[in-house]
Amino acid sequence: MGHAVVVEPNEKFYPPVHEAEQAARAAGAGLHDAEVDCTLPGQVAALEDDTENTVVASAGLATGVGLEEVDRHRTRLATAATTGGALLALLDGDRTSGPTSRYDEDVLVDLRERTARQHERVTAAQVTTDALRATEEQRIEAERVAAEEEARRVAEEAARQADEARRAEEAREADAARQAARAASAASAPASGGSGGSAASGGSGGSGGGSVFYQNCDAVRAAGAAPLLVGQPGYARKLDRDGDGVACE
Incomplete structure (x- = not known):
């Protein structure tokens, strides 16, 4: 059921075939079965499901997630955009031959509108995700610069402390030398009050x-x-x- 379509002119068999086609369409059977991947309704339904999952997942990204995770979602969005674009091209193409020739015009219009909506959602999500990637690049660069600046500050502080320690050690050595000189001078000084002497x-x-x-x-x-x-x-x-x-x- 649902695999027969009306081919005009078809005066002899038109009524029963048309009735069968409409019944299949109403029941979502055959060519109208959205659960069958090879049908146009099935492809559009699959696109809707994939777009929903992909767009919702990308919307959950936030600053700090990292470039690898952002790029993973960008790849998924790109795949969905490619699929949607291909379906749009098919639905906008020649409807007198190929897969589209087996569906009524109103069915194709509905499928085309549904596909366009999903394609627009994916395109908007791509813009948002691309902007987030740019933000992530700036954040990572800022963190790199900050880390380098912190490393430079730590190195300068270590050098300053080492210089202060060196100066303090030199001061201690100089003070020790003075103390030794005073001790040596005191030891060699003549005793006061000695007898005689012409000093x-x-x-x-x-x-x-x-x-x-x-x-x-x-x-x-x-x-x-x-x-x-x-x-x-x-x-x-x-x-x-x-x-x-x-x-x-």
Whole structure:
């Protein structure tokens, strides 16, 4: 049932064949069976089902889903668009031959309208998905740049901390050297109040004794005597600004 169609002119058998065709159409049998893939109604019904699933799935995509997932849906949409486009071309083509010649005009018009609706849905979903892909590309690039910037910041911070540690270590070493110099100077200084001796004061308090006198640190350096330790000839408290026992450092 449903595989016979009216062929005009067909005056002798027209009534029973036409009646059978209409019955098949009403019952969705034969050529009108939407469950049969090789019929036009079946192809349009399959397109509707596939479009519904594909469009709904793509509509659920959101920023952050990743390019791979977006491209998977774009491929499905492209397939649906190709199928819909092929059906539209068939339904818009010559209806006097081929598969379309076996259906009434009103049936073909209905199938064509249904196919066009699905094709439009797929096309709109493609536009949306393409826009989402562009957004994903921008997001991924922004994350890459941010990661590189963070890595640069971390490296700079590590270098800064290493430099501070180096400077702190140098300061500790310099302080240890000064402490050692003061200890050595104190150990070699002559005891005060000794008998005899012709040491003459170098002028201002805290001098190192003897007749050596320097007007300032420039004079000490010019004489090649810098630095002066407390107790050494020429040492004077005025030359030791920080009072650590080492003058003209």
